[in-house]
Amino acid sequence: MAEVRIEHVFKRFGAVTAVDDFNLVVKDGEFVSILGPSGCGKTTTLRMIAGFERATEGTISIGEHVVSSSEAGTFVPPEDRDIGMVFQSYAVWPHMTVAENVGYPLKIKKVPKEERERRVQAMLDLVHLGEYGKRYPNQLSGGQQQRVSLARALVAEPGLLLLDEPLSNLDAKLRESMRFEILEIQKKTGITVVYVTHDQSEAMAMSDRVVVMSMGVVQQIGAPHEIYTSPANKMVADFIGLINFLDGEVKGDRIFLVGNDSHSWANKNGLEGEVTVAVRPESITMSADGGEFRGVVTHRFYLGDSVDFRVDVNGHIVRVIKKGSDIEAFPDGSTVYLDFDQVMFFKRN
Amino acid sequence: MRSRINSKTIVISVSVLLLLYFVVFPMIILLYDSIMLDGHVNFQNYANVYSQDVNWKALTNTVQLSLVVMIVSVIITFPLAWLVGRTDLPGKKGFRTLLVSSYMIPPYVGAIAWVQLLNPSVGYINSILRWLFGLETAPFDIYTFWGLAWVLTLFYSPFAFITISRAMEKMDPTLEEAARVAGASPLRTVLDVTLPLMAPSILAGGLLVFIAAGSCFGIPSIVGMPGNVEVMTTRIVTYIYMGDDAGVRDSTALAASLMFIANALLFGMTWMMGRKDYTTISGKSTRPNIVELGKWKIPAVLGVSLYGAIAVVIPLGSIVMTSFIKSMSKDIGFDNFSFEPWIPVVTSAQYMESVWNSVVYGVVAATIGTALALFVAYLAVKTNIKGRSLPDLLTVIGGSTPSIVIALALIITFSGNFGLNLYSTMWIIIVSYLVKYLTMSVRTIAAALSQVHISLEEAAQNAGANWLRVCKDIIIPLIAPSVVAGWFLIFMPSFYELTMSLLLYGSDSKTIGVLLYELQTYADTQNASVLSVIILAIVLIGNLILNKVSKGNVGI
Numbered sequence: 077m078a079e080v081r082i083e084h085v086f087k088r089f090g091a092v093t094a095v096d097d098f099n100l101v102v103k104d105g106e107f108v109s110i111l112g113p114s115g116c117g118k119t120t121t122l123r124m125i126a127g128f129e130r131a132t133e134g135t136i137s138i139g140e141h142v143v144s145s146s147e148a149g150t151f152v153p154p155e156d157r158d159i160g161m162v163f164q165s166y167a168v169w170p171h172m173t174v175a176e177n178v179g180y181p182l183k184i185k186k187v188p189k190e191e192r193e194r195r196v197q198a199m200l201d202l203v204h205l206g207e208y209g210k211r212y213p214n215q216l217s218g219g220q221q222q223r224v225s226l227a228r229a230l231v232a233e234p235g236l237l238l239l240d241e242p243l244s245n246l247d248a249k250l251r252e253s254m255r256f257e258i259l260e261i262q263k264k265t266g267i268t269v270v271y272v273t274h275d276q277s278e279a280m281a282m283s284d285r286v287v288v289m290s291m292g293v294v295q296q297i298g299a300p301h302e303i304y305t306s307p308a309n310k311m312v313a314d315f316i317g318l319i320n321f322l323d324g325e326v327k328g329d330r331i332f333l334v335g336n337d338s339h340s341w342a343n344k345n346g347l348e349g350e351v352t353v354a355v356r357p358e359s360i361t362m363s364a365d366g367g368e369f370r371g372v373v374t375h376r377f378y379l380g381d382s383v384d385f386r387v388d389v390n391g392h393i394v395r396v397i398k399k400g401s402d403i404e405a406f407p408d409g410s411t412v413y414l415d416f417d418q419v420m421f422f423k424r425n
Numbered sequence: 426m427r428s429r430i431n432s433k434t435i436v437i438s439v440s441v442l443l444l445l446y447f448v449v450f451p452m453i454i455l456l457y458d459s460i461m462l463d464g465h466v467n468f469q470n471y472a473n474v475y476s477q478d479v480n481w482k483a484l485t486n487t488v489q490l491s492l493v494v495m496i497v498s499v500i501i502t503f504p505l506a507w508l509v510g511r512t513d514l515p516g517k518k519g520f521r522t523l524l525v526s527s528y529m530i531p532p533y534v535g536a537i538a539w540v541q542l543l544n545p546s547v548g549y550i551n552s553i554l555r556w557l558f559g560l561e562t563a564p565f566d567i568y569t570f571w572g573l574a575w576v577l578t579l580f581y582s583p584f585a586f587i588t589i590s591r592a593m594e595k596m597d598p599t600l601e602e603a604a605r606v607a608g609a610s611p612l613r614t615v616l617d618v619t620l621p622l623m624a625p626s627i628l629a630g631g632l633l634v635f636i637a638a639g640s641c642f643g644i645p646s647i648v649g650m651p652g653n654v655e656v657m658t659t660r661i662v663t664y665i666y667m668g669d670d671a672g673v674r675d676s677t678a679l680a681a682s683l684m685f686i687a688n689a690l691l692f693g694m695t696w697m698m699g700r701k702d703y704t705t706i707s708g709k710s711t712r713p714n715i716v717e718l719g720k721w722k723i724p725a726v727l728g729v730s731l732y733g734a735i736a737v738v739i740p741l742g743s744i745v746m747t748s749f750i751k752s753m754s755k756d757i758g759f760d761n762f763s764f765e766p767w768i769p770v771v772t773s774a775q776y777m778e779s780v781w782n783s784v785v786y787g788v789v790a791a792t793i794g795t796a797l798a799l800f801v802a803y804l805a806v807k808t809n810i811k812g813r814s815l816p817d818l819l820t821v822i823g824g825s826t827p828s829i830v831i832a833l834a835l836i837i838t839f840s841g842n843f844g845l846n847l848y849s850t851m852w853i854i855i856v857s858y859l860v861k862y863l864t865m866s867v868r869t870i871a872a873a874l875s876q877v878h879i880s881l882e883e884a885a886q887n888a889g890a891n892w893l894r895v896c897k898d899i900i901i902p903l904i905a906p907s908v909v910a911g912w913f914l915i916f917m918p919s920f921y922e923l924t925m926s927l928l929l930y931g932s933d934s935k936t937i938g939v940l941l942y943e944l945q946t947y948a949d950t951q952n953a954s955v956l957s958v959i960i961l962a963i964v965l966i967g968n969l970i971l972n973k974v975s976k977g978n979v980g981i
Binding site: 126154155161170 | 597600602604605606607608609610611613617618622
């Protein structure tokens with residue numbers, strides 16, 4: 077198993093900087109997700125680790141080996157990096173059977189036939205495809221093909237597993253169960269995983285740590301709960317979960333909502349002038365009899381397990397999510413009181 | 426609602442009937458004539474022709490030549506397509522254009538060029554080599570089996586190049602990347618993944634070359650016949666030129682054999698391509714994995730350049746140069762170049778009439794053809810009428826039938842025996858162009874139509890437009906670039922067509938291809954070169970327009 081070190085890595089395509097000073101150490105056996113919107117540089121980063129892109133600057137090491145270093149001019153091709161990789165498009169070879177697909181890395185390594193067959197079968201059993209060895213990929217469903225791809229990536233027992241949006245071609249239910257399967261397999265094998273996704277719930281649910289990227293720059297690295305409860309900046313707060321951004325201002329040493337004096341917060345971070353007050357819809361308590369802010373319900377959306385409200389507080393439209401399915405407790409036009417919990421403040425730009 | 430169904434049904438049935446009458450009917454008559462005599466089944470003509478050594482030899486020559494051309498084309502083309510498509514070869518775009526450009530040169534112009542370069546008496550390359558090495562005799566003779574194979578390969582390998590490089594572009598690059606992370610070297614990846622996945626396309630490209638080489642008349646007639654290297658097409662023409670009923674009947678036997686071989690191969694190919702399902706789910710479009718050539722960069726550039734020079738630059742250069750030589754008997758030098766040779770050609774009323782004829786026939790064929798292609802494509806792509814792809818299939822059959830077979834079938838059918846007599850008129854030539862080239866236009870327009878979502882039409886119908894109105898206001902404006910492209914895809918090959926024109930022209934309907942062929946046969950190299958340059962110029966302009974309207978997606 078291997079530790080991955082990425083130090084001061086840049087990737088430039090002409091004038092465009094796709095990855096800007098990326099630094100990360102993935103510990104041995106750790107599951108790290110790189111999360112960000114499309115075009116943020118997450119896939120480019122993964123492809124540099126795999127060796128499909130050459131870093132313009134910086135050093136990448138896998139285990140003991142420096143696999144890419146711009147200063148030393150080192151560049152180890154993908155086939156010599158001892159990694160397994162799962163692609164979004166599965167990349168299962170259509171001209172080979174399932175067993176041939178999974179056995180290919182062992183065939184390249186010249187593993188004897190009997191041992192190869194035994195290991196392929198063990199791997200297929202692990203991904204619940206024990207009976208499918210003789211089939212061709214076009215006889216399998218998308219989820220099954222993705223399991224073939226996973227088995228092929230793991231069969232040679234590489235030190236590092238890279239996954240590039242492996243679940244985004246699957247339907248919602250299958251995605252949930254595959255999350256669980258991937259985690260189970262990671263636990264069993266103890267392999268180091270770098271997982272690229274644009275789906276924040278996937279990243280949150282699966283990872284030990286999450287790297288949030290935007291426009292080529294790492295915004296924050298942390299455990300899922302850290303990223304959720306104390307986002308480093310507005311971008312991270314916005315990207316992870318739902319959040320209200322309300323216009324606020326600093327008056328003296330307190331922060332107020334613009335045009336509202338009913339409640340204020342201590343300015344702990346020493347912000348100045350215009351600020352953004354951020355609060356998650358589920359961190360707001362709504363009641364009919366008194367609280368920090370007074371507002372009027374303008375819209376309600378029934379979501380089954382909860383109700384999604386829009387409340388007008390002096391012109392600030394606040395989204396409030398209230399658990400339970402009692403939609404009639406606060407009808408449209410009724411006056412309500414809101415209490416904000418876990419409020420965050422950012423500089424407004 | 427009623428009027429919409431009616432206008433649609435009428436327009437579509439008329440196109441189907443036209444296609445049946447002009448494509449299917451003549452071929453049935455040809456087949457019928459080849460096996461029936463005075464109302465009885467009679468294979469005497471087959472026995473006649475194949476008992477003669479010259480015809481049997483023509484058949485074996487055709488098969489051997491086509492095989493050689495096919496194999497060599499694929500062997501040359503695969504690395505070229507890979508270098509241009511998947512590596513960091515400098516100047517890839519220019520090389521790609523260069524490599525497909527011999528596709529737009531009329532084959533017989535290429536043949537004329539290679540005769541100028543490699544004929545044993547005064548070929549430019551032969552003369553240079555003799556002077557360089559003080560040789561007694563010319564080192565190369567173009568008028569041989571291998572000379573013919575050489576020219577056919579250079580002119581038909583773009584068929585393979587286009588098919589193979591398209592397949593390479595379409596292949597999901599992560600399939601190769603998966604092999605790399607599995608531990609395979611770049612070469613091993615090509616052998617284990619790229620080649621097997623592309624095998625059907627490679628075979629398809631090869632078969633296209635095989636069929637094209639076997640059906641070609643222009644190149645064998647100019648390069649093969651002087652050295653008595655006969656192939657099926659040249660034999661068919663010889664029989665037709667005999668002019669009597671027996672000659673025509675013998676030619677039908679040869680033509681039917683050729684048609685059978687070509688169509689059998691095509692259907693075999695389609696069946697094979699459809700059999701293996703290699704479609705895979707493709708995710709986001711990753712940039713194709715570009716292989717870095719490193720130290721092989723310079724050799725690769727040199728290799729591709731050399732091929733480009735041999736296939737395109739040298740033959741075209743030879744033709745252009747010859748067209749400006751004042752006196753063919755003098756040495757080549759700057760004082761021997763001028764516009765003088767051009768004057769008699771461009772001022773000759775007889776020559777210019779042929780140029781004009783070709784332009785007119787091309788325009789008429791392209792215009793009728795585009796209208797037909799629109800209906801055929803619409804029917805195949807946009808409706809769910811039973812048998813909707815039948816007309817499309819008919820145009821494909823027309824396009825895959827060797828030109829010489831089409832010409833013969835039209836002669837037999839439209840000489841008045843079955844009502845319509847078009848013989849020696851411009852219309853029989855135009856019909857032949859339509860039969861042969863309609864399919865290219867249909868393909869282009871169908872591809873564009875399939876991009877127009879049905880909801881756009883339905884929205885117009887909701888707004889109250891009938892079907893013809895929907896076509897005029899919604900569909901045609903949206904697919905306009907492809908319609909223009911489809912027009913040129915009929916116009917250009919029609920403009921420089923040789924084989925069918927040669928068999929179908931009358932005293933008033935001589936085309937530029939026929940004129941050029943005559944000049945070459947009378948050994949008037951000079952005028953032939955001038956006319957070739959005129960053809961090339963017009964084809965080049967047509968291609969530039971085509972490239973512009975289709976944004977580089979379609980070209981000949």
